[in-house]
Amino acid sequence: MMDAAAHALSDPTRRQILQLVRDDESTVGEIASNFPVTRPAISQHLKVLVDAQLMAVRPDGNRRYYRARPEGLTDLRAWLDSFWRTSLRNLKVEVERERWNELKDESQHRGLDDG
Amino acid sequence: MMDAAAHALSDPTRRQILQLVRDDESTVGEIASNFPVTRPAISQHLKVLVDAQLMAVRPDGNRRYYRARPEGLTDLRAWLDSFWRTSLRNLKVEVERERWNELKDESQHRGLDDG
DNA sequence: ACAGTTGGTTAGCATTTACTTACCAAGAGT
DNA sequence: ACTCTTGGTAAGTAAATGCTAACCAACTGT
Secondary structure (H helix, E strand, C coil): CHHHHHHHHHHHHHHHHHHHCCCCCEEEHHHHCCCCCHHHHHHHHHHHHHHCCCCCCCCCEEEEEECHHHHHHHHHHHHHHHHHHHHHHHHHHHHHHHHHHHHHHHHHHHHHHHH | CHHHHHHHHHHHHHHHHHHHCCCCCCEHHHHHCCCCCCCHHHHHHHHHHHHHCCCEEECCCCCCEEECCCHHHHHHHHHHHHHHHHHHHHHHHHHHHHHHHHHHHHHHHHHHHHH
């Protein structure tokens, strides 16, 4: 599920492909012309992206139009978001605890100085 | 930058490690005990995660406490969010255009039937 | 019918990756 | 001092990955 999406996004070329078709569908040739690698390489990347449900194909006669499929990112985004949120919350709680301890220390020192 | 984070997250074991230390820091041994692989393997995964800035270490005597570093996800999250949002917006626009064309067709047919 | 375009697939290659075993260094506890 | 615990590092290995060159299939336009 999410494994496929995470794996697909791990390659920089594949991320660039996604960005390239983000706003407009385009053919394999068009996509490949934007990269320093051969068309078969792009074709293989496209297969990975389609398998991961991050892209969809629309055959039209001779050509095949590829477009981005944002829904394919849902699971990964959910995971990332959940992780990010709780992790950050924990961090904040800890920082607050530290600050609290510092304040306690200060007041204790003040108490000693006064006594 | 983001490449390292994306690459680090592409491995399921590394994602599980992150989730494991999401709420509490823990030592290498503790982490490793949750996986079917040897401790050196975990150590290597931890190196990847730290290099990608997704984790931080706190040495304490003999042990090393690892914790998640959510800030390390900022760039990747931003990329994903931006991609997801604009891509989805484009999709919506297209669906609306299609629906519009359908409506136009319908009214044309009605016109023909009436004449 | 036939040449050109478009793009998926295969085989082979070099590199990377995830793993294990063996080893080593540093701190902890007796 | 010396042993045990903890964990990083190195070498080696099998599998996966990204690439190219060569090939093939399907559709296009003449």
